Amino acid sequence: MRKQKVSSAVIRRLPRYYRHLTDLHLAGVERLSSSALGMSLGMTASQIRQDLSCFGEFGQQGYGYNVDKLRGEISEILGMGKGHTAVVLGAGNLGRALMENFHFDRSGFELCAAFDVDPALVGRQVSGVPVYHVDGLEKFLEEHPVSIGVLTVPRGVANHIASRLVAAGVKGIWNFTNIELMVDSAGVIIEDVHFADSLLALSYMISEEQ
Amino acid sequence: MRKQKVSSAVIRRLPRYYRHLTDLHLAGVERLSSSALGMSLGMTASQIRQDLSCFGEFGQQGYGYNVDKLRGEISEILGMGKGHTAVVLGAGNLGRALMENFHFDRSGFELCAAFDVDPALVGRQVSGVPVYHVDGLEKFLEEHPVSIGVLTVPRGVANHIASRLVAAGVKGIWNFTNIELMVDSAGVIIEDVHFADSLLALSYMISEEQ
Numbered sequence: 001m002r003k004q005k006v007s008s009a010v011i012r013r014l015p016r017y018y019r020h021l022t023d024l025h026l027a028g029v030e031r032l033s034s035s036a037l038g039m040s041l042g043m044t045a046s047q048i049r050q051d052l053s054c055f056g057e058f059g060q061q062g063y064g065y066n067v068d069k070l071r072g073e074i075s076e077i078l079g080m081g082k083g084h085t086a087v088v089l090g091a092g093n094l095g096r097a098l099m100e101n102f103h104f105d106r107s108g109f110e111l112c113a114a115f116d117v118d119p120a121l122v123g124r125q126v127s128g129v130p131v132y133h134v135d136g137l138e139k140f141l142e143e144h145p146v147s148i149g150v151l152t153v154p155r156g157v158a159n160h161i162a163s164r165l166v167a168a169g170v171k172g173i174w175n176f177t178n179i180e181l182m183v184d185s186a187g188v189i190i191e192d193v194h195f196a197d198s199l200l201a202l203s204y205m206i207s208e209e210q
Numbered sequence: 211m212r213k214q215k216v217s218s219a220v221i222r223r224l225p226r227y228y229r230h231l232t233d234l235h236l237a238g239v240e241r242l243s244s245s246a247l248g249m250s251l252g253m254t255a256s257q258i259r260q261d262l263s264c265f266g267e268f269g270q271q272g273y274g275y276n277v278d279k280l281r282g283e284i285s286e287i288l289g290m291g292k293g294h295t296a297v298v299l300g301a302g303n304l305g306r307a308l309m310e311n312f313h314f315d316r317s318g319f320e321l322c323a324a325f326d327v328d329p330a331l332v333g334r335q336v337s338g339v340p341v342y343h344v345d346g347l348e349k350f351l352e353e354h355p356v357s358i359g360v361l362t363v364p365r366g367v368a369n370h371i372a373s374r375l376v377a378a379g380v381k382g383i384w385n386f387t388n389i390e391l392m393v394d395s396a397g398v399i400i401e402d403v404h405f406a407d408s409l410l411a412l413s414y415m416i417s418e419e420q
């Protein structure tokens with residue numbers, strides 16, 4: 001389906017399109033012109049057409065987009081139906097917040113297990129997901145190949161745990177530790193969640209309002 | 211200092227420049243050519259020059275950028291020295307994770323207080339920050355004007371609490387609830403942290419690697 005190397009900026013916009021189309025779908029919208037879709041996303045119709053053209057032909061001249069169909073196509077582009085799996089590393093506050101509140105399944109991921117060292121957590125379940133001792137990480141990953149590790153450990157052990165994940169063959173690391181991981185990650189995708197980038201953008205915007 | 215309306219894409223890149231310049235500064239780098247800065251950010255020198263040109267003249271032909279000076283200038287553009295303040299709404303797992311691990315001060319924010327309804331939390335301190343009952347929110351905000359509310363409440367009460375923050379005069383809401391807030395937010399900036407967008411981008415990238 002893909003025609004060309006897709007820029008990082010386009011990849012970053014796809015989840016937003018997906019989220020927006022989901023909202024439209026839930027609101028009962030069945031089809032939408034490209035200009036209406038653009039307006040509701042704060043973009044021009046041609047920007048959206050250009051983004052989507054990286055992946056093929058979508059929509060129909062004079063008809064616009066079928067919301068549910070386009071949503072399904074973007075879901076497929078994003079790999080949401082590939083049966084991705086995840087484990088959480090570090091079931092502290094942030095790890096548990098994700099396990100309890102974040103819907104991994106809505107992004108196409110099955111959350112299989114969490115790992116920690118805290119005796120108060122190991123052997124328990126959080127939101128139905130078992131918490132194991134991190135000593136058993138490699139054995140678990142050998143028996144249950146997982147796509148990504150969700151890294152919510154203290155930053156002091158972040159690189160060590162990340163290296164173990166990479167060595168055990170995960171495809172990606174979703175990094176919440178706010179540090180740049182220094183692992184030999186050839187072929188492993190590291191996706192950083194930078195809370196500070198978001199807060200600084202907010203800082204800029206409220207400063208402009210003053 | 212500002213010359214023109216700055217696009218959202220540029221605003222989103224500024225924190226990344228700041229973060230990168232901080233890393234360079236900590237690594238002892240004193241100055242850098244624009245092409246070296248570009249390369250380390252995966253951009254071209256001219257893209258960076260164009261972004262920065264929205265805010266004035268930076269760097270010097272043939273000399274490049276003074277890392278610490280440019281970092282300071284971007285910090286100023288981002289409003290990091292404006293004495294912004296924050297309160298956390300919802301001291302559950304995610305709220306506490308942010309209070310305990312996220313360095314608000316490094317983004318120029320002072321974290322003043324948190325609000326919750328849980329009797330086990332109200333009256334206690336988390337990382338030196340007092341947790342008050344949410345009933346006292348309006349009185350607190352009247353006595354201590356704060357810049358932003360950090361919204362980490364359950365999604366069922368997110369809009370209600372957001373409306374109270376807006377009515378009490380905050381300038382921005384840092385929204386972690388994964389819902390689109392439906393508040394009358396004229397003049398109030400809402401910054402959403404969409405974990406799912408990040409995970410879906412990762413899903414795309416690991417799917418491509420397969």
